[in-house]
Amino acid sequence: xxxxxxxxxxxxxxxxxxxxxxxxxxxxxxxxxxxxxxxxxxxxxxxxxxxxxxxxxxxxxxxxxxxxxxxxxxxxxxxxxxxxxxxxxxxxxxxxxxxxxxxxxxxxxxxxxxxxxxxxxxxxxxxxxxxxxxxxxxxxxxxxxxxxxxxxxxxxxxxxxxxxxxxxxxxxxxxxxxxxxxxxxxxxxxxxxxxxxxxxxxxxxxxxxx
Numbered sequence: 001x002x003x004x005x006x007x008x009x010x011x012x013x014x015x016x017x018x019x020x021x022x023x024x025x026x027x028x029x030x031x032x033x034x035x036x037x038x039x040x041x042x043x044x045x046x047x048x049x050x051x052x053x054x055x056x057x058x059x060x061x062x063x064x065x066x067x068x069x070x071x072x073x074x075x076x077x078x079x080x081x082x083x084x085x086x087x088x089x090x091x092x093x094x095x096x097x098x099x100x101x102x103x104x105x106x107x108x109x110x111x112x113x114x115x116x117x118x119x120x121x122x123x124x125x126x127x128x129x130x131x132x133x134x135x136x137x138x139x140x141x142x143x144x145x146x147x148x149x150x151x152x153x154x155x156x157x158x159x160x161x162x163x164x165x166x167x168x169x170x171x172x173x174x175x176x177x178x179x180x181x182x183x184x185x186x187x188x189x190x191x192x193x194x195x196x197x198x199x200x201x202x203x204x205x206x207x208x209x210x
Contacts, residue, residue: 068172070171081139098111103195123200142159
């Protein structure tokens, strides 16, 4: 009887631990493609109205704060980019500060034929203190020593440069100082009739490559 009991007990114990089934695996994969976006101003540079000049018989320098702007590099190329600026000329445009009538009260809206003008390179941009957000892999501001904006027929000035593999994504140029725009006017600056102003047209260009 004792031998029979041991056989039964052993059989019951073995039944409590069933044999493990072999694991099943299945190899899988996925992928995605990339479509290039564009290089563009998300918020284009826009010069503010400059501070008024009150004549005092001497050459003067007046200051205004530059506005922020944004660049979006969604090309995925990592080739870098740059922003340049120059005076813009063409029909109804002037690359230098020129006498301008902005409203019908002056007679005719537009630049005054034979009107007074300032020399080229009267307006300078200084980037000291400004920066890009985010700071990681950000472009470089190129005008710590000043860059002229109203360059007339001269070569455009580069104000921002993103090296290869930098500036990819959305970047905002911000934090411009109170003296970031510097206007130089001569002692013999001509006063203008009521409603008229000195105005200049500039061209901001965003291009691929540092």
